[in-house]
Amino acid sequence: MPRPPKCRRVAYLPEITYFKPAGIPLRVLEEVRMSIEEAESLRLKDLEGLEQEQGAGKMNVSRPTFQRVLASARQKIADALINGKAIRIDGGNFEMTWQRFRCRDGHEWELEYPVNKPPELCPTCNSPGVQPVIPAISFYQGRGRGGRWRKADL
Ligand SMILES: [Zn+2]
Numbered sequence: 001m002p003r004p005p006k007c008r009r010v011a012y013l014p015e016i017t018y019f020k021p022a023g024i025p026l027r028v029l030e031e032v033r034m035s036i037e038e039a040e041s042l043r044l045k046d047l048e049g050l051e052q053e054q055g056a057g058k059m060n061v062s063r064p065t066f067q068r069v070l071a072s073a074r075q076k077i078a079d080a081l082i083n084g085k086a087i088r089i090d091g092g093n094f095e096m097t098w099q100r101f102r103c104r105d106g107h108e109w110e111l112e113y114p115v116n117k118p119p120e121l122c123p124t125c126n127s128p129g130v131q132p133v134i135p136a137i138s139f140y141q142g143r144g145r146g147g148r149w150r151k152a153d154l
Contacts, residue, residue: 008069009060010040010094011114020086030085035092038073045070058114098132108133 013036020029037059044055056066080087097114103122111119118130 008037008094009097010036011097012043014039014089017089021084032076032080032085032087034073034076034087034089037092037094038069039089041066041070042073100133101130102133103127104129
């Protein structure tokens with residue numbers, strides 16, 4: 001029986017999720033779909049310059065899995081660039097992680113590693129109600145119809 005895929009961890013969601021070549025009407029465009037995890041592997045490896053081992057650690061996957069996700073992401077970008085296709089970044093199988101948090105009294109701090117759940121208490125004033133500080137403008141999870149991110153309930 002196939003194992004259910006392990007949930008991959010993602011620390012950033014891309015704000016822009018659709019790219020298209022200029023001057024080509026949408027109806028004649030072919031589209032490449034990239035998952036959120038694929039975009040995350042590109043961010044970690046090619047933007048942050050992490051080693052594959054480190055990227056795999058951040059995403060909570062094995063190194064071969066990270067390598068496979070990354071190779072797939074790069075292949076899709078190459079396909080879009082060379083063959084003039086649009087890229088849609090969408091969906092996938094992942095859970096959000098955060099590294100920076102804020103308590104109700106406004107204390108902010110950053111953990112050494114991203115986690116998938118906010119800490120319960122503020123390390124400065126011990127108050128509960130800790131919320132993640134979102135790296136992008138807003139935090140959205142998943143996509144509803146019409147290509148918009150749905151706002152997450154935190
Ligand atoms: Zn506090």
